[in-house]
Every structure is written in structure tokens, then in C-alpha cells.
Amino acid sequence: MTKKILLVEDNQDIANIISIxxxxMDYQVVVFHDGSEAYKQLNQPYDLAILDITLPGTDGLKLCKRLRQLQPDIPIVxxxxxxxxxxxxxxxxNGADDYLTKPFSVLELQARVKAHLRRNANKQQTQDPSKDILQFGDLTIDPNLYQIQLADNILDSTAKEFELLYFLAQQPQRVFSREQLLEKIWGCRHEGSAHTVNSTVNRLRSKLEIEPANPFWLKTVWGVGYKFSH
Structure with missing residues (x-):
């Protein structure tokens, strides 16, 4: 089945290049140049979304947040x-999985889109309702509900935040580099890898840790990467 991609980009030249x-690659591309017009169509089924941040009408951040609410599993670039x-x-x-800074290579964009679609398809095919729920004291990580619960509080986490924590928690004390985490969680490697992983870890710490600057669960191993500790 042909994959359907939502593209919201106000620069018509850039939108045309991306769309073409x-x-x-045999993807169906639905293009909007105005954020407000795109917002009205977010309830349509899409396999992936590419959103410019700066748009007339509704900006890309609001589109991203709303789209993530409507379609929790959709990859958003x-x-x-x-x-x-x-x-x-x-x-x-706001729920984005990845980002590209203009100007960017068309080949890189194609590679990112292909990687995200492939990874999302693999995830859907391998979903197992009996996947292990991880329990560490008062921390519960439930892959069936994509839910992180600390004591009586259910944390408001994005899909990528959950996937990163679950991956690390499956192998406590093992250290993973930023490049390894980007490959495992985002399904691709690119120039902004360290920033993407660091930002996700920092957001997780702000929600999970009592003292984010002195984390208990998510430890930094300087010069190497991150590990889950308990």
C-alpha cells in the first residue's frame, strides 16, 4: 500500500522539491502551504508528517502537538x-521524532523518511500484547500502554521518551552511546544525533527525577553515553 505523507511547508519551491x-519513491504526498489549512485536515490518516516550524496561520509546533494527539504513532519530522x-x-x-535544519540534502531527507517509515512498520508488525512490564520499586514502565508510572503519578511522556526509557531499562547498568541510541530509537543516524538524544534524556529527567541535575534513574557516563540505574 502506498504510504501517505503530510507535508506542510510555506515555501513553495522547497515544498515542490520535497514533493517531487x-x-x-512512490509515496503519496499531500501538501499544504498554510498551517491553518493543514490543521483542518490533521484527522486524515497519514503515515508520516513533515512540518515546517514557521508557517502562516497555525505554526508547525501547534500542528505537531495536535497531530501527536490524533495519531500517537505517526513519525513527525x-x-x-x-x-x-x-x-x-x-x-x-511537542512530540516530533526528528528534525532537519534548512538547507538540507534531499538525499538525507529521503533517507530519514525511509528509515522512519520502515521502523514504524516494523514496530507495528512486532507489537506483542504480552511484552514485559518493567518494575523498579515505585517506577513502572508499561510497553503495552506506552505508559510510565512513578508511584501514583502517570507521567506525560512522548512516544520517543517512552521508547528511550524502556530500551535503557531493559538492560540496566549497560551504557549506550548517543549514536547507538539514535539508531535503536530513531532508526537513523545524522549530524544532530547528540542533540536529539540529549534533549530527550533531559526532558525525561525533568519528568522522572526528583533532582534532574542529580539523576537517580538516568545516569550520564561522561564521554560515552547514558545508562539506566536502579
Whole structure:
């Protein structure tokens, strides 16, 4: 079945380039140049979304947040002409899985899209309702509900935050590099790998740890990566 991709980009030249190149990969690309118009169509079924951050009408961050609510499993890639850490963090906090900073390589975009679609398809095929629920004291990590519970509180986590924590918690004390985590959780490697992983870990710590600056669960192993501790 042909994969359907939502593209929201106000620059028509960039939108045309992306649309043409993804169409050449046999994807169906639905294009909007206005955020408000796209917002009205977010309830349509899409296999992946590519959203520019700066848009007329509704901006890409609001589109991302709403789309994540409507379609929790959809891969979302943000496009931005800005390079500030804040823009990237905001995108990830609103549920984005990945980002590209303009100007970017069309080949890189194609590779990212292909990797995210492949990984999402594999995840759906291998879903097991009996996957192990992990329990560490008052911390419960439930892969069937994509839910993190600490004592009596259910944490508000994104899909990627959950997947990162669950992956690390399956092998406590084992250290994984940022590159390994990017490959396992995001299904691809790219220049912004360290930033993507670091931002996700920091957001998890802010929700999970009593003292995020002195974490108990998610430890940094300096010069190497991260590990889950209990």
C-alpha cells in the first residue's frame, strides 16, 4: 500500500522539491502551504508528517502537538530555517521524532523518511500484547500502554521518551552511546544525533527525577553515553 505523507511547508519551491523527490519513491504526498489549512485536515490518516516550524496561520509546533494527539504513532519530522537549540527542543517537546535544519540534502531527507517509515512498520508488525512490564520499586514502565508510572503519578511522556526509557531499562547498568541510541530509537543516524538524544534524556529527567541535575534513574557516563540505574 502506498504510504501517505503530510507535508506542510510555506515555501513553495522547497515544498515542490520535497514533493517531487518523495513522489519518486512512490509515496503519496499531500501538501499544504498554510498551517491553518493543514490543521483542518490533521484527522486524515497519514503515515508520516513533515512540518515546517514557521508557517502562516497555525505554526508547525501547534500542528505537531495536535497531530501527536490524533495519531500517537505517526513519525513527525520538523523542518526549520533556524539553528537555535530552543527551536529544536520545542519541536521535540511537542512530540516530533526528528528534525532537519534548512538547507538540507534531499538525499538525507529521503533517507530519514525511509528509515522512519520502515521502523514504524516494523514496530507495528512486532507489537506483542504480552511484552514485559518493567518494575523498579515505585517506577513502572508499561510497553503495552506506552505508559510510565512513578508511584501514583502517570507521567506525560512522548512516544520517543517512552521508547528511550524502556530500551535503557531493559538492560540496566549497560551504557549506550548517543549514536547507538539514535539508531535503536530513531532508526537513523545524522549530524544532530547528540542533540536529539540529549534533549530527550533531559526532558525525561525533568519528568522522572526528583533532582534532574542529580539523576537517580538516568545516569550520564561522561564521554560515552547514558545508562539506566536502579
Amino acid at each position: 523527490n518523495l513522489s519518486m 520538523m523542518l526549520t530555517a533556524k539553528t537555535s537549540e530552543l527551536d529544536v527542543v520545542k519541536g521535540l517537546e
